[in-house]
Amino acid sequence: MSRNIVITGAAGTLGSAVVEKFKREGYYVIALVRPEANEQAEEADVTYEVDVTDEHAVADFVKEYEEQFGDLEAIAMLVGGYASGNLETTTQQQLTRMMQLNFFSAFTVSNAFLPLLIKQQRGALFFVGARTAVEPKEAKEAVAYALSKQLVSGYAALVAEEVKGTDIQTHVFVPSILDSPSNRAAMPLEDFSKWVNPSDIAEAMHYALNTPALRNMTFTLYGRV
Numbered sequence: 001m002s003r004n005i006v007i008t009g010a011a012g013t014l015g016s017a018v019v020e021k022f023k024r025e026g027y028y029v030i031a032l033v034r035p036e037a038n039e040q041a042e043e044a045d046v047t048y049e050v051d052v053t054d055e056h057a058v059a060d061f062v063k064e065y066e067e068q069f070g071d072l073e074a075i076a077m078l079v080g081g082y083a084s085g086n087l088e089t090t091t092q093q094q095l096t097r098m099m100q101l102n103f104f105s106a107f108t109v110s111n112a113f114l115p116l117l118i119k120q121q122r123g124a125l126f127f128v129g130a131r132t133a134v135e136p137k138e139a140k141e142a143v144a145y146a147l148s149k150q151l152v153s154g155y156a157a158l159v160a161e162e163v164k165g166t167d168i169q170t171h172v173f174v175p176s177i178l179d180s181p182s183n184r185a186a187m188p189l190e191d192f193s194k195w196v197n198p199s200d201i202a203e204a205m206h207y208a209l210n211t212p213a214l215r216n217m218t219f220t221l222y223g224r225v
Helices: 013-024 055-068 092-120 143-162 181-186 198-209
Strands: 004-008 028-033 046-049 074-077 122-128 167-175 216-221
Touching (some): 074 198, 122 143, 122 198, 143 167
Parallel strands (some): 004 028, 028 046, 074 122, 122 167, 167 216
């Protein structure tokens, strides 16, 4: 089986770290970036522009993927976004945007690739959760974001149940605060050394993929937050 990995959100802070890690480990990296956003995934072997919230665009990509590459070892679904706001200030528009970025981006890609993985009877799906989604105290100040990430974790559990009896892995990686340029700009007075380095998440994904005994795991990566 070829060592092919698909990485969505490959031009982002986390995406770049995951691309770099798997490329260094000898995988063939297929990067997905936003259409017309002028994004680069420089270390990837090949890059496609795909709107991963559009089920038709994703279906077209999966069809092309199977024709070009055949099998698949892993999918890392890293597209996402953040919005603050408590129950009183959260709007339906804000909730819809968070659902699109955080939930539908993962749901659409995973569902489209599942038939291929089931046919193979092996492979891995990597989802990104959030500490905010599992701790109500944290969720109070980011309601739309937390709800969208809760759906990601819930969906991952359903997928794990669906693929029981196969060698397909389904893992959720749950960081606290990711050390990224955008987070540093938003919270300039915080101690960045306590945050989660994107390379640590990339290492955890590589470890999970290369530990066959792991099946449906939640990896909490909270740093010192």
